[in-house]
Amino acid sequence: MKIKNFAMLAGVAGLLAACGGSTIVEPADLNDQRVYFAFDSSEISDEARDNLLGQSLYMKNHGDVKIQIAGNCDERGSTEYNLALGARRANAAKEVLVNDGIDPARISTISYGKERPLVQGTGEEVWKWNRNATTTVK
Numbered sequence: 001m002k003i004k005n006f007a008m009l010a011g012v013a014g015l016l017a018a019c020g021g022s023t024i025v026e027p028a029d030l031n032d033q034r035v036y037f038a039f040d041s042s043e044i045s046d047e048a049r050d051n052l053l054g055q056s057l058y059m060k061n062h063g064d065v066k067i068q069i070a071g072n073c074d075e076r077g078s079t080e081y082n083l084a085l086g087a088r089r090a091n092a093a094k095e096v097l098v099n100d101g102i103d104p105a106r107i108s109t110i111s112y113g114k115e116r117p118l119v120q121g122t123g124e125e126v127w128k129w130n131r132n133a134t135t136t137v138k
Contacts, residue, residue, distance in 0.1 A: 011099055023050055026057040030067055033135040034118075035093055036128065037076075042088035044096055055135060056100040066138045069093045071111040072118065074127035079113055086111030093133040108138065 006013070027033055033055055035048035059065055071086030071093075090109035097105045119129045 024053045024057065025050075026054050026061065029057055030055055030065065030137050031133050034132045037089055037131040037133070039127070039131065040077075040085070042071075042085065042092045044092050048093070049096055052096040053100060055095045056102055059102050059106065066106045066108075067135050068108045068110060068138050070116075070134045070136070071109065071113075072116060072130055072132050072134065073114045074130040075114050075117065075122065076127070077114070079115075081112050082113035086113045089131075089133045093135075107135065 065095045069090045071090035116124035119126045
């Protein structure tokens with residue numbers, strides 16, 4: 001009977017490992033924390049959510065910290081379109097933190113659109129890094 005229970009527990013553990021799971025890690029510092037977005041999207045991915053929840057944990061443990069989240073885009077699209085998309089990205093990131101209990105007064109947002117690329121150049125290998133929301137401590 002003990003072997004059967006052990007086998008069942010091992011099976012459950014294997015199933016949980018195969019399903020993956022959230023990895024929430026509090027960063028040592030919030031400056032230059034980035035979450036990345038798909039092309040033409042402000043949807044928060046699971047990986048981005050885990051990163052933001054780690055940032056939230058940091059803010060809960062450091063009650064005096066205020067941050068700014070800057071939304072950024074790749075070079076494609078008009079200046080106006082990318083400013084609006086950058087704002088949606090910054091606000092989507094802020095929403096995760098607020099929904100996790102962070103006071104919205106501690107978080108400001110700004111959009112730089114395509115004006116402050118993280119990586120210079122053209123092509124998907126560059127653009128994927130420029131589609132982000134970047135957190136800095138204020």
